[in-house]
Amino acid sequence: MGVPPKTTIEKEDQQPEDMEPKQIKEGYLVKKGTVLNSWKVVWVMLSEDGMEFFKRKTDNAPKGMIPLKGAVLTSPCQDFSKRTFVFKLRTAKNQDHYFQASHLEERESWVKDIKRVITCLQGDRKFTRKSTRRSIRLPDTINLSELYILMRDQEDGVKELKLEKEKRVYNHCFTGGTVVDWLISKDKARNRPEALMLATGLLNEGFLQPAGDLSKEASEGGAESAVLDDPNALYYFADSGFFCEGYSSDEDVILKEEFRGNIIKQGCLLKQGHRRKNWNVRKFILRDDPAYIHYYDPTKGDENPLGSIHLRGSVITAVEFVPEAKRYDVDGNLFEIITSDDTHYFLQATTPEERKEWIKAIHTVSKTGK
Template structure:
């Protein structure tokens, strides 16, 4: 994330962005340049602000603190004031525009249609590179009526966008190497492959109707401490070893570090641990430490809990990394 840039950068960091097609929230890395579109306030959520581009497209962005929201807003407003013309939109994180027929689609209703025993998507066994995968379907099933005739007819490109939203929300999962590689390397709007050899299945937590993914219960005591620090960091998963943006909240008395899915809320953490007896250390950026996989951006640090569980975390900048390490050490 601390890379040299040929163009002027006013501010950069994680924000949570509301999608145009399906109005869900996704964590994205944003870069503010001098030719960014105007800033308008958005009153419905306290940490959200709205950008309106010259062609009238609204972009809803959520910061992790009021201070960060105000800093982004001030810098964006200053950049907008310096514009000579309103025609140059150069948002780094701009997504492709989708047809109006995809607005406000209820993904749960799409899932109900996919599950339907009579008219839903039929699951079968597929072979990829000599391996047999059971209970899955190919990306070519986008021509199935469940995608093409939801609310209003849509074309294949819009169906890909809808299927990508299902994949991003965790309702679908990749099966086999081809679809997994596409998810890793494709653009934001092309993660689902319209291909007969790309395989997909339903999420394990959604295979049974009405099933709800179990959430880790957190005691009221460990969430009762005073908030010392909060911010967006990248965390490596324990099983899949992939990196996801998480909202981290550090509390004292009692000392706990919790992390949340920033696209959901900051009320129910998806994980957390006591800082009693924890060890926290900075890791060098030259080389990949043992136990770390996937896309390394740098500014890495490690936390080892009292039960010997290891957490690998990346901060956006070296300064933020050291700030988190110092804050955590004060609580251990």
């Protein structure tokens, strides 16, 4: 009797079929095309041996698969000046794949899990890559993610201010000197040079962003200390409500007020269009005081929203049926926002838990925000 042919599922180096790769993570990311330079939203599934990406969440067959054995992960990836939260995967065959998350915590979550997969695939060998930690010689005991969380603390962290420089108003920002002072006062650094080194690590890893020409020039200059201890060098938290405005008309000021509130929750959801009733992935940012949720095209590199929903007095409920949803193969985890002027918005979360979180957060903002 001959040897049966291999099935399409089996691979040369794969475990037996009862040991198929375990799925670790899935969700929406924006991916740069490998042939064209366009960026598109894809549904990504991370398993123990690679990443598969799909055109739609409901597709059975992936558009492509990225093997992670021998791959190198670079995060943050700063190859694209107008895009933040990007990371790069270079495969063992030197093929580059670029992904963009919707916000900082999402990128950090993906990066952490992908790094763990790569390390496991490499066996006992230590995974190495170009690292900010190595380039600025940060001690191994420093955890920049934990430090960032402490800095964001509403009571005891770095205070976000509204500062005016050269006929521009910068909202939700602070100076480089403020960061240095905070790091020293909290015993995170012994002196100002050491604090600047820590702040530069936070900047290079994407936790801090430069605001204004002076800080941007310093961050792009390649200096060892890219954060300036200067009252004119402004910075902001990557996940803050930062925006910059010049002197403008009253109408513009009213519009800018929408972005004043703190960010409560953000991420990608599927949204039904008002006219064509088609469904598209949109990035949502929920703010309080004033109570607004803005939605964006996640494939674009700019910060201009496609629209906004004023949530004060809105009703938010889970729904099981949405008109035209079946036509676009959209089912499950649906919810609806009905505004005070009776406008209806239909959205889909990726999981039941995510739907509950969004409904709870939007409901709270609609009751407490103005």
